Each structure stands twice: as structure tokens, then as C-alpha cells.
Amino acid sequence: MNSKNNIKPNFKIFWDGLEDSGHTFNTLDWYKKYAEEMIPYFSKRDIVLDCGCGSGEMITSAAKYFNKIIGVDFSQSMLDKAKQIIKLNNVDNIELLCANFTEIDEYSNQKVNGIYNNGVLQYIHFDETLIFLEKAKRQLIDGGEIIFFNVPNIKYLDLYGLRVFHSDERVNPINLLKKHVRLSKDIIKEKIKNKNYIYDAGIGYWYSEEDFRELAKLSGLKVEISASKFLHYAYRMHAKFTIL
Numbered sequence: 140m141n142s143k144n145n146i147k148p149n150f151k152i153f154w155d156g157l158e159d160s161g162h163t164f165n166t167l168d169w170y171k172k173y174a175e176e177m178i179p180y181f182s183k184r185d186i187v188l189d190c191g192c193g194s195g196e197m198i199t200s201a202a203k204y205f206n207k208i209i210g211v212d213f214s215q216s217m218l219d220k221a222k223q224i225i226k227l228n229n230v231d232n233i234e235l236l237c238a239n240f241t242e243i244d245e246y247s248n249q250k251v252n253g254i255y256n257n258g259v260l261q262y263i264h265f266d267e268t269l270i271f272l273e274k275a276k277r278q279l280i281d282g283g284e285i286i287f288f289n290v291p292n293i294k295y296l297d298l299y300g301l302r303v304f305h306s307d308e309r310v311n312p313i314n315l316l317k318k319h320v321r322l323s324k325d326i327i328k329e330k331i332k333n334k335n336y337i338y339d340a341g342i343g344y345w346y347s348e349e350d351f352r353e354l355a356k357l358s359g360l361k362v363e364i365s366a367s368k369f370l371h372y373a374y375r376m377h378a379k380f381t382i383l
Contacts, residue, residue: 143265146335173197190241192217202230218235250278254286260344272380291375292346295373299342364377
């Protein structure tokens with residue numbers, strides 16, 4: 140759904156009890172690649188916050204690049220899994236906190252070089268993101284940055300729904316048209332059953348580049364937007380916010 144939609148699923152209930160994000164391409168080898176992609180976005184690598192660290196694959200893969208990472212998540216089951224992964228990989232520079240990461244002013248008691256999350260903004264609508272940015276910028280050391288990695292770009296919503304990004308094969312226009320017809324019928328059926336139904340391709344909130352420019356203006360920050368380097372995430376983008 141559009142990032143400004145005010146319908147808010149209860150993601151806390153959804154994540155409680157889970158130990159895995161369920162994302163495609165979520166092996167440790169892939170998380171190492173994601174971490175390598177992420178690192179150049181940081182100007183300094185002393186202390187960073189991973190807001191929405193989940194079951195710990197990303198934070199464990201990124202740990203070697205920083206002096207310290209503080210991981211925050213509101214799912215205790217995910218954090219318990221993260222502790223196992225951290226211990227298994229003999230990583231000793233990670234601190235974990237159980238909290239709602241959007242309430243950064245309540246759990247963060249020190250300034251950090253960077254604040255980021257990966258594949259998390261799809262669970263946070265526009266207004267929550269704005270509040271988070273306004274709070275988070277006060278936690279930054281001079282020259283720090285707030286970075287949202289792998290955010291679904293709404294201009295690719297329809298293509299994602301047609302599973303264009305799920306295959307390595309060349310796109311066939313005829314097959315695409317057939318998929319479009321089937322998808323349109325499915326959406327109509329859902330709307331008949333539930334008048335409040337909003338199609339989101341099972342992702343959650345989709346952001347636009349204009350959303351990020353507006354968020355930057357409202358929060359007094361500047362933003363740089365870039366695309367994911369991996370083809371299977373070509374429908375996602377990164378947004379780096381810095382203080383003016």
C-alpha cells in the first residue's frame with residue numbers, strides 16, 4: 140500500500156514468535172553481500188544502530204566493519220535467534236535491545252555515527268518514518284547518517300505483483316498480459332470481499348522517491364536516493380539522510 144495509507148496492520152503480533160524474516164535470498168552468504176553493499180554508505184564506522192535487526196543475520200555480517208553495533212527489535216523471539224547466530228559466529232561487538240525501534244529517544248542513550256535498517260521500512264508508514272527521522276537525527280554524531288536500505292519503490296509495485304523480479308528469464312509480453320489479467324481479477328475479488336482491501340503485493344508499505352524528498356524537507360535533512368545493486372531487489376531503493 141502507499142506509504143501514506145493510514146491503515147496499520149499489527150506487525151507486532153505478526154512477528155512475535157517468529158525466528159526468521161522469510162525473505163528470499165536470506166542465507167548468510169547473501170547477508171554478507173548485503174553488508175558489503177551497505178558499508179560504503181557510512182562516513183564513519185565507530186558506533187551504529189541497526190533499527191529492526193530481526194534474527195541477526197545482517198547485523199552479524201556487518202559487525203566486522205564497525206567498532207560496535209547496537210541492534211534493536213521488538214520481537215524477543217527474533218532477538219533470541221540473533222543471540223544464537225552471534226554466538227555461533229563468535230562476534231563480540233554487538234549489543235541487543237528489545238524495544239520498538241521507532242521510539243529511539245527512549246532506548247538510545249548515546250550518540251552514534253550511523254542509524255540504519257534493512258528491509259524494514261515496509262512495515263512503517265510515512266508519519267511514523269517522519270517522527271523517527273526527527274528523533275533519530277538528534278542521536279547522530281556530527282557527520283552521521285540515517286539510512287534506509289532496500290525500501291520497496293512504489294513505481295515498481297505492479298511489475299513486482301506480476302513477478303517480473305522473481306525470474307531470471309526474459310520478460311515475455313504475452314505472458315505478462317496473462318498475469319496482469321489474472322492479477323486484476325484476484326484484486327477485484329478481494330475488493331468485493333473486503334471494501335477496505337488495498338493491494339500491496341504482500342509487501343506492506345511502498346514508498347516513492349518523492350516521499351523521501353518530502354520526508355527530508357519536513358525533517359530538516361537532505362536525502363540521497365540510490366538503487367539496490369542486486370537484480371532480485373531491483374524494485375527496492377536505498378535512502379540516505381544527512382543533516383543539512
